[in-house]
Amino acid sequence: MNNLETTTSPNPEIKIRRNSTSSKERWNERVIQISRVTKVCKGGKKLSFRAVIAIGNENGQVGVGIGKADDVINAITKATSSAKRRIIRVTLTKNATISHVATGIFGACKVLIKPATQGTGVIAGSSIRTVLELAGIRNILAKQLGSNNLLNNARATIVALESLKEPKMVANERNINIENLYS
The missing domain is CATH 3.30.230.10 (Ribosomal Protein S5; domain 2)
Structure with a gap:
């Protein structure tokens, strides 16, 4: 989670994360949903997390991505990179x-x-x-x-x-x- 700052929003369910790098583009990301998912394996149930993230620059570019991982932070990171690959204008x-x-x-x-x-x-x-x-x-x-x-x-x-x-x-x-x- 390099170069990211977490801020609060008026809605407590929505977490706003802003990229703190001094790049030309400023991307804001919001968590739409985080859900716990389980997969039944031979050894028992395997727990993982799915994150749905929306990312945009509030100037005409936006994208939605999904990430799945064993912990929430990695799921959010994967979802963010997935959303950046799916940016539309x-x-x-x-x-x-x-x-x-x-x-x-x-x-x-x-x-x-x-x-x-x-x-x-x-x-x-x-x-x-x-x-x-x-x-x-x-x-x-x-x-x-x-x-x-x-x-x-x-x-x-x-x-x-x-x-x-x-x-x-x-x-x-x-x-x-x-x-x-x-x-």
């Missing part, structure tokens, strides 16, 4: 929202995200909120449909964010000027 508007409505489906989870006006905030629940905040989205409406599984909801959110088109493409499709797109 999200184009934000000047109001820190998305350009159009999108849906994402992963497994039995379906996530619907809609752009919102300035001052609305992030209206979303569960792991969807964590992923959207780490992506840097400040004004958005989101609805989770189907399963309540935290991992699949986070992945469905990533699928929805990947399906977004850039504002220039949306303006071209609607045959309007990009300045008039969000007025």
Whole structure:
């Protein structure tokens, strides 16, 4: 756990870990879920931990990763490196929202995200909120449909964010000027 500082957040279930290196990119990571899993072997039950981590720079880049290890710290480290390998880029508007409505489906989870006006905030629940905040989205409406599984909801959110088109493409499709797109 080199160069990492742990800070507290308003929600006691969420631990925020920030990279303390002086690199150009600042990555924030949040633990979405830590679960104990067991595997039945010939010699008895083998206990291990699974960590689900979301990582983002709050400026349009976000990723979700999973790590599994015999102790929690190693599981978090593996999940963090997995999330860094799966970073996606999200184009934000000047109001820190998305350009159009999108849906994402992963497994039995379906996530619907809609752009919102300035001052609305992030209206979303569960792991969807964590992923959207780490992506840097400040004004958005989101609805989770189907399963309540935290991992699949986070992945469905990533699928929805990947399906977004850039504002220039949306303006071209609607045959309007990009300045008039969000007025």
